Amino acid sequence: MSEAGRLLDEGVAIETIDKALVDFGFPVGPITLIDEVGLDIAGKVGQIMFDAFGSRFAPSDALRSVIEAGRFGRKSKKGFYIYDATGKKGSVDSSVYEIFAPGRERTDLPDEDIQWRTVYAMLNEAARCLEDGIIRSPRDGDVGAVFGIGFPPFRGGPFRYMDSIGIDSFLQQLDDLNLRFPGRFEAAPILLQMARSNSRFYP
Numbered sequence: 001m002s003e004a005g006r007l008l009d010e011g012v013a014i015e016t017i018d019k020a021l022v023d024f025g026f027p028v029g030p031i032t033l034i035d036e037v038g039l040d041i042a043g044k045v046g047q048i049m050f051d052a053f054g055s056r057f058a059p060s061d062a063l064r065s066v067i068e069a070g071r072f073g074r075k076s077k078k079g080f081y082i083y084d085a086t087g088k089k090g091s092v093d094s095s096v097y098e099i100f101a102p103g104r105e106r107t108d109l110p111d112e113d114i115q116w117r118t119v120y121a122m123l124n125e126a127a128r129c130l131e132d133g134i135i136r137s138p139r140d141g142d143v144g145a146v147f148g149i150g151f152p153p154f155r156g157g158p159f160r161y162m163d164s165i166g167i168d169s170f171l172q173q174l175d176d177l178n179l180r181f182p183g184r185f186e187a188a189p190i191l192l193q194m195a196r197s198n199s200r201f202y203p
Helices: 002-009 014-024 030-037 039-057 061-068 094-100 111-131 138-149 158-165 167-180 189-197
Strands: 081-083 089-092
Touching: 002 014, 002 030, 002 039, 002 061, 002 111, 014 030, 014 089, 014 111, 030 039, 030 081, 039 061, 061 094, 111 138, 111 158, 111 167, 111 189, 138 158, 158 167, 167 189
Parallel strands: none
Antiparallel strands: 081 089
16 A cells, blocks of 8 residues: 555556556455545554654655545545445546646556555565564465455465565565665565575475
């Protein structure tokens, strides 16, 4: 969700971000999820994460602007999407662009780039959670991600997915992203150790 906010900052269309992640296998896209959770809550959580972990959780200017405009998502019937009187979600509310990107054209970005940036950030944080003892095992992390946050079940969860990519390949892609966006995709130390020992999360 944090990286999705940065994509908004760069001018990527709301529906483009959401579609890319739904196509990846998530039940809803991150911008829809922010509307569902409530922008006020997402903003508070984002600030707490930034205070705790620094630049890799830097708050999105777009999200902050929308919150300051008093749009809190479904609960206020005004967010990134249009809501009817019953709270049913409709299409993107194009007026929201005038809040955080007035007069700016939308930026085209391939789905794959959106998926890499958002999903790989999540995978890297999952590895950090395991390393820090926040989760007990890769299996717990996978079960929690699939049943708790809607990680695509057919991809097996973040740890099985990293195994399927290959730790070396995953590290190379993280390094490439970190060169483009310094500090945001620095690999978790556990991944570097695993690459050195040629190990996997699952035998």
